[in-house]
Amino acid sequence: MSTKTATPTAVESQKDSSMLMQKRMINSNYDALTSAPETGRKVCSTFVPGNLNELIQCFGMINNLPETNAIQNAMRQQSGGMIQTAERQGHSEDVCTYVKADIGMMSKGNIAPNGKPMPNPDMLLLSYTGCFTFMKWFELLRQEYKCPTVMLQVPYQGDGEITQNMRDFVVKQLKEEVIPTMEQVSGVKFDIDRLRENMRRSAQAEDDLVWVLESAKNKPSPIDAYFGAIYYLGPMFTAFRGTQEAVDYYKVLRKEIEERIAKSQGPITPEGEIQKERYRLVVEGPPNWTNFREFWKMFYEEGAVVVASTYTKVGGVYDQGFRHDADNPLESLADYCLGCYTNRNLPKRVELLEQYVNEYEADGLLINSIKSCNSFSAGQLMMMQEIEKRTGAPGAFVETDLVDPRYFSAANVKNRLESYFQMIEQRRQGRMIATAS
Amino acid sequence: MSTAEIIKRCEELYEDTHFTAAREWKAADPSRRVIGYMPVYVPREIMHAANMLSLGILGGGDKLEVIHGDAYYQSYICRIPRSTIELGKSGRLDFVDGMLFPSICDVIRNLSGMWKLMFPSSYVRYFDVPQNYKDDVGGNYYVAELQELREGLEKLSGNKITDEALRNSIAIYNINRALIRELYDLRAEMPHNVSSNDVYLLNRAGMVLPVEEHNEILREYMDKAAQQDNPVRDNCRIIINGSFCEQPPLNLIRSVEMAGCYIVDDDYMLINRWLLNEVPVDGDPLENLAKAFLHESADSAAKYCDREEDVGQYLLSTVRERRAEGVIFAAPSFCDPALLERPMLTERMKEHEIPHISFKYAENSGQMQPIREQAGTFADSIKLWS
Numbered sequence: 001m002s003t004k005t006a007t008p009t010a011v012e013s014q015k016d017s018s019m020l021m022q023k024r025m026i027n028s029n030y031d032a033l034t035s036a037p038e039t040g041r042k043v044c045s046t047f048v049p050g051n052l053n054e055l056i057q058c059f060g061m062i063n064n065l066p067e068t069n070a071i072q073n074a075m076r077q078q079s080g081g082m083i084q085t086a087e088r089q090g091h092s093e094d095v096c097t098y099v100k101a102d103i104g105m106m107s108k109g110n111i112a113p114n115g116k117p118m119p120n121p122d123m124l125l126l127s128y129t130g131c132f133t134f135m136k137w138f139e140l141l142r143q144e145y146k147c148p149t150v151m152l153q154v155p156y157q158g159d160g161e162i163t164q165n166m167r168d169f170v171v172k173q174l175k176e177e178v179i180p181t182m183e184q185v186s187g188v189k190f191d192i193d194r195l196r197e198n199m200r201r202s203a204q205a206e207d208d209l210v211w212v213l214e215s216a217k218n219k220p221s222p223i224d225a226y227f228g229a230i231y232y233l234g235p236m237f238t239a240f241r242g243t244q245e246a247v248d249y250y251k252v253l254r255k256e257i258e259e260r261i262a263k264s265q266g267p268i269t270p271e272g273e274i275q276k277e278r279y280r281l282v283v284e285g286p287p288n289w290t291n292f293r294e295f296w297k298m299f300y301e302e303g304a305v306v307v308a309s310t311y312t313k314v315g316g317v318y319d320q321g322f323r324h325d326a327d328n329p330l331e332s333l334a335d336y337c338l339g340c341y342t343n344r345n346l347p348k349r350v351e352l353l354e355q356y357v358n359e360y361e362a363d364g365l366l367i368n369s370i371k372s373c374n375s376f377s378a379g380q381l382m383m384m385q386e387i388e389k390r391t392g393a394p395g396a397f398v399e400t401d402l403v404d405p406r407y408f409s410a411a412n413v414k415n416r417l418e419s420y421f422q423m424i425e426q427r428r429q430g431r432m433i434a435t436a437s
Numbered sequence: 438m439s440t441a442e443i444i445k446r447c448e449e450l451y452e453d454t455h456f457t458a459a460r461e462w463k464a465a466d467p468s469r470r471v472i473g474y475m476p477v478y479v480p481r482e483i484m485h486a487a488n489m490l491s492l493g494i495l496g497g498g499d500k501l502e503v504i505h506g507d508a509y510y511q512s513y514i515c516r517i518p519r520s521t522i523e524l525g526k527s528g529r530l531d532f533v534d535g536m537l538f539p540s541i542c543d544v545i546r547n548l549s550g551m552w553k554l555m556f557p558s559s560y561v562r563y564f565d566v567p568q569n570y571k572d573d574v575g576g577n578y579y580v581a582e583l584q585e586l587r588e589g590l591e592k593l594s595g596n597k598i599t600d601e602a603l604r605n606s607i608a609i610y611n612i613n614r615a616l617i618r619e620l621y622d623l624r625a626e627m628p629h630n631v632s633s634n635d636v637y638l639l640n641r642a643g644m645v646l647p648v649e650e651h652n653e654i655l656r657e658y659m660d661k662a663a664q665q666d667n668p669v670r671d672n673c674r675i676i677i678n679g680s681f682c683e684q685p686p687l688n689l690i691r692s693v694e695m696a697g698c699y700i701v702d703d704d705y706m707l708i709n710r711w712l713l714n715e716v717p718v719d720g721d722p723l724e725n726l727a728k729a730f731l732h733e734s735a736d737s738a739a740k741y742c743d744r745e746e747d748v749g750q751y752l753l754s755t756v757r758e759r760r761a762e763g764v765i766f767a768a769p770s771f772c773d774p775a776l777l778e779r780p781m782l783t784e785r786m787k788e789h790e791i792p793h794i795s796f797k798y799a800e801n802s803g804q805m806q807p808i809r810e811q812a813g814t815f816a817d818s819i820k821l822w823s
C-alpha cells in the first residue's frame with residue numbers, strides 16, 4: 001500500500017529553502033577544491049568522524065573528505081567501476097569499498113563530482129577515530145600523493161568513557177603534531193582566537209541540529225531521521241561546521257521544521273510528503289548509497305519513518321550533550337573526536353539505541369548491516385538481540401553495502417522489510433486484542 | 438624427551454580446546470588467576486608479575502564445532518571472533534578471570550564490548566596501544582595505559598604488582614624471547630631439522646603454558662634438534678606474511694612445507710617475538726616496556742607506519758636476513774588489516790623483484806589441495822627462475 005502523495009508545491013518549497021542551500025554549500029566546497037590550484041588554497045584530506053574542520057579553517061585550508069567523494073560517486077552510479085578498477089590493481093574484494101572507490105577514482109583521473117579534476121591534497125590528516133581502516137587507507141594514499149601525513153590517534157572508549165589520559169594524549173598530538181604540520185603546510189600561524197570563534201559558531205549550529213533531530217519525537221515526525229537527515233547532516237559533517245553558513249543553514253532548517261510541526265506534516269521524501277506515518281523506526285548502520293532512493297522508497301511507500309538513527313551520529317553525538325566549547329578549545333576538540341559514535345564501545349552503542357527506541361516511541365529497530373564496515377557491523381546481531389530483550393521492540397536485519405552496487409539486492413531487502421512491517425502490524429493487533437480482552 | 442615427544446606434547450596442548458593445562462595450573466593454588474588475551478600483543482610481564490597466567494586465545498582451529506558463535510556474526514566477518522565466542526559460550530573459558538582485547542582491528546575491538554555484555558562479571562579490558570612513537574606523546578599515553586592495566590590486575594588478583602616483580606618478569610620474558618629468536622634462527626639455518634610444524638607448535642605451547650615451563654621446552658627441543666641429521670630437501674625458502682591473527686589450520690602449514698617450501702620466517706603468534714630485543718631490567722619497568730614497544734617492536738599490519746619509506750622495510754629486511762627466495766601472503770578471509778596492507782607490501786616486493794603469491798584461508802579451511810598446488814607451483818617457479 002502506498003501512502004505517499006507527491007505534491008509538487010511541497011517538493012518545490014522544500015527545494016527553495018534548506019535543501020537548495022545545502023546543495024549550494026556542498027557544491028561550493030567542491031568548487032573551492034577544484035579551483036585550489038588557481039586560488040592557492042591548500043587542501044587537507046581527512047575523514048568524517050572526528051574531523052577537525054574548525055582547526056582546518058584556522059589555516060585557510062579546504063577540507064576534502066574521501067568518504068563524501070565515494071558517496072557522491074555512488075549516487076551518480078560511478079563507484080562500481082571505480083571499485084572494480086581498484087580490485088584489478090590488487091585490492092581485496094573483502095575490504096571497505098570506500099577505500100576502493102577512492103583509489104579507483106584516483107586511477108580514473110580524480111575527477112570531482114563537479115566534473116573538474118580534483119587537486120592532490122597538500123596534507124593528509126589521518127584522524128584515526130572509530131575505525132581501523134582509516135589508518136591503512138591513508139598509508140595507501142600517502143604512497144600516491146607523497147604529501148605530509150599526520151596521524152591523530154584517538155583512543156577507543158573501551159570502557160565506555162573518556163579518561164583524562166586519552167584526552168591528554170589527543171591534546172598533545174594536536175599541539176605537537178597536527179597544528180605544527182598545518183602551520184608548515186599552509187604557511188599560516190595558528191591563532192587560537194580564530195579557533196574559538198569557529199567553535200562558537202559550531203556550537204550554535206549544533207544546538208539547532210539537535211533541535212531538528214529531536215523534532216522526530218513529535219507524532220507524526222516532521223523529519224526522516226535517517227534518509228532525510230543525511231541531507232541535514234551534510235554541512236555539519238563535512239566542510240561547514242564552524243562557519244557562518246552552517247549557522248544560517250541550521251536556522252533556516254529549524255524554521256522549516258517548526259512550520260512542519262505546526263501543520264502536523266510528515267517528512268518530505270523525493271516524491272513528496274508522507275501523508276500517514278504508519279511505522280516509527282530506529283535505524284542502526286550507514287545507508288546504502290548506490291540505491292539510496294530505491295532503498296528510501298521501500299520505507300516511505302509503506303509509511304515507515306525513521307525517527308532516530310546512529311549513522312547521523314558518526315560525525316558527533318550532539319544529542320547526548322556534547323558541544324564544541326570555545327573556552328577549552330583543544331580539550332573540546334579531543335572530546336569531540338573521542339565521543340563519535342563508532343568510537344563508543346558496544347555496550348554504550350546498545351544503550352544509545354535503547355534510549356532511542358524508548359524516547360522516540362519507536363516500533364522497532366532496523367539494522368542495515370554494511371559489508372564494508374566492520375567498525376559498525378561486527379557485533380550488530382548481538383546489538384539487535386539486546387535491544388529486543390531490553391525494549392521488547394522487534395528488530396530486523398538487512399544486509400547491503402555502502403558504495404558497491406554488487407551488494408544491493410533490492411528484492412531481498414524489500415522482502416525483509418515487508419515481512420518486518422507485517423510483524424510490527426501483527427504485534428500491534430495482538431496488543432489491541434490483549435488490551436480489549 | 439626426544440624432539441618428537443616434545444612436539445607430541447605441544448600438539449596435545451594445541452588440540453586441547455578445554456585448556457586443561459591452564460586449568461590445572463590454576464587449580465594448584467587458589468591465589469592464581471588466568472587472563473585470556475587475543476592477538477597480537479599484550480605485555481604479559483604485567484600478568485606474570487601478579488602471579489597470573491596469560492592465556493593466548495587464538496580462535497578454535499579446525500576441530501572446534503561452532504554452534505553458538507555463528508549466530509553473532511554476518512558471513513563477511515572473519516572466523517576468529519565467532520570461534521572465540523564459541524569457546525566462551527560453551528564454558529571452555531569458565532576458569533578464565535579476565536580477557537584482554539588488544540587494538541588490532543575493529544572486529545576484536547567490538548568483541549571486547551560483546552564480551553562485556555556476555556560475561557558481565559569478568560574483567561574485560563580493551564588494550565589500546567600507541568600509534569604515535571614519540572616517547573613524550575605516544576610513550577606517555579602508553580605508560581599510563583600500562584599503569585591502568587597494572588592497577589586493574591592488582592584489584593583482580595589481590596596481589597600488589599611491585600616494580601621488583603615486574604623487573605623479574607621482564608627478565609624471564611627476555612629469556613623466552615631470546616629462546617624464540619634462537620629457534621627462528623635455527624630453523625632458518627637448518628630447516629631440514631627444525632620443521633615449521635615444530636616451530637609452530639612450540640610457539641603455540643607458549644600461549645598456554647607458564648613461561649618458565651615454555652623456556653625449558655624450547656631449550657630442550659633446540660639442543661636435540663640441532664643434533665639431528667635429517668636429509669636436506671630441495672625446497673625453496675619462503676616467508677609467510679599476514680597470518681598474525683586468525684590462525685591457519687596446522688595442515689596448511691604442513692601443506693606449504695610438503696609442497697616444497699621451507700618456511701624460514703612467519704608472523705604467527707607475533708607476541709612471542711613482538712619485542713625485538715632484550716628489555717632493560719634496570720629503571721622504571723613500565724617505561725622500559727613502553728620504550729621497547731615504541732622503538733623496538735615487530736612490524737605488523739596492526740601498526741601505523743609513520744614514514745612512507747619504511748613501509749615494507751621490515752619484511753624486506755627479513756627476506757634478506759633469512760635469505761628467503763619468496764614471500765607467501767597468507768591472510769584470513771575478511772581480515773581488514775592484512776588485506777588492506779597487502780597491496781603496499783606486494784608493491785615493495787615487486788620493486789625488489791621478490792617472488793610472491795597471495796591466498797586467503799580460514800581457521801577451519803578443510804581443502805588443502807588448492808593451497809598445496811599453489812605453493813608447489815610457486816616453489817617450482819622459484820627454483821626454475823632463481
Ligand code: SF4
Nearest residue numbers: 096131133373374375
Ligand atoms: S570501515 Fe566503516 S568507518 Fe571505516 S572507512 Fe569503511 S565505512 Fe568508514
Ligand code: SF4
Nearest residue numbers: 515542682683772773
Ligand atoms: S583475523 Fe583480521 S579482521 Fe579478523 S579479528 Fe583478526 S585482525 Fe581482525
